[in-house]
Amino acid sequence: MMSAAAFIRDEHTMMRTMTTTMTHVMRDAALIAAMTMVALAARAQACEVAALAGDATRVVAGQAQPLRIGDKVGEGAQLRTGDNGRVRLRCPDGSSLVVGDRSQLTLTRLNLGTDAGTGVMPGYAEGARDVSLLLERGLLGQKVTPSGSGKWEVRTPSAVTAVRGTEFLVEVGDNEQTSVHVQSGQVAVLPGPRAAGRTRGLGAQLPVVVDRAGGTDCEVSQGCTSATTWPADRVRAALDRLSGV
Template structure:
């Protein structure tokens, strides 16, 4: 390749839209088309950092007469000779930890040449260049702004960024003007852009860089090899190996059926396994342009987001293949309404039991709650007729319940009437009172009692001389619904029982059953009439 052919190749690459090169010996020049009245001395005054260096332009371009240059002549001017005019990027949005030279970034800040940007584990910063191009620096990334300037009287900006670690996502406006240049450099690649959507990643530990194009076309160069990279493709650049070949990016995943409403503070999405994908990347933002991303996760199986305030959200998800190339985005919207947080149901506990009659319901005092909504239904459907609905300021109430199966729940209400989500539903079984013992079988020396029971139950019993059971003669626990006691002296006595279910639930005592033990009738009393004869 001759020196005179190099400008022609550069011109072709610039017209193709993008140059992405690493280790390539490419002349770094701009092209200026001469207009009427231009002289090399005048151009030196307008463009060069050292105006007196115009003779070098004459020599470089073979200009015979520096005072008379044919209109339309294309002059090659090395960028290194141009006078820079500092420009700045503007921070549009920040979430989490994002720093510039160790200083926390905020929306509206300016970022100039020489700045070092970094984001923490929860950080994200969105920047806008003077030409309208946008730059996203996600979490765990480090970026050096090496160049950010324009040139007087030359359209276009010269932007040079070095990605040291992490990722950068960029949408660049079509680069217009002879001085327009936009490059992102990694240790193994230099990405030059003239209007496209692309992502670049660099893994400092492995030394592998990745480029992914979602719109437009690029050319990648490394170790003397160049490859075209069209939209929908990505490749790996490893400084120790030959440049990888373009690979199709994973398709946008199907998010059909993903939930659109969450009533708990932790937002969870199931991430199904997809052929060819090793994991997912999921981002959440409060606006559809994702500036900034509020939270980002790289996961498989399930992704969780916590700490989000109630509101409307936008989500984008992409698949990541085994090489780490990230695919096309799929979009989804959802709403979070988890506050005011519901109280914790206290008693009766879920799957609890209670004897028929008055039942106490108790729950915790919830933050932000000025009052509570309580619902109780016999069955499962809270919309069914007969559902008990109460508005309360206390954290409990008492209800008379007949035997049956119930569900109950409670919600917090702010002072302004904002109703939060319902608590978890608690299930309750209200049991019949303990079965009444049958009349005892009175034997010569025993009293035998029997009552109804269920398989697996045990039973407590008490036998006393008064119905308040203050003086208990016999008490114990039996595995069957029956007990045999010694026959007491003739008198009136009281007996009660209660059931203990297999799960440990202790039922209420049955009512006090009155037992009359009769006096014996001696046989010799039958002889009294005979003796009277």
């Protein structure tokens, strides 16, 4: 028969074991909850509609809904503007976008790496940005906050642009030709996949590097031209289409 002392000792041992187990369970639960919050926060990143004019909508489940100032626009959103439509988006990392008239833009990926008011998003290295935009038609102006790492790209039917921090515009015409002009910084432009990686005059698979005041034009079948300085009236016409917001 177990003595009273042995019984008490075994009971204390059991209690310590249960306490240790509960501590581990609570710690693991807290860790899982924290990881879940980080994942949700990353997915919840969004840019805000700071200004708009004319006809501007967001497509949700195939239905167009009017945009309003203050709306949050996150990953996967598709924006459309009419003949006189303009939308300015302000993002948590300080970058801004202006969607011009007669445009269609999809925010394919929107990991900005930061959160407004709190600095770096939990779980992300500082400046670790992963943004991919799809401009199917129209005009898009961008002022991208400099980032030491990560990427910011714009894809069109005939080109892919990549930047770290700069101010530039991308236009897709009715024939799917892409035009890129840089106001500040530097942009690398690659032909789209249907152009078989061709860059006119530069050989296969070479990006066109466009510096301040320069531009390039890319066609689906012919690739991209070498960077050249755009005439002032062409630049002014494009910027006028982005004004008013």
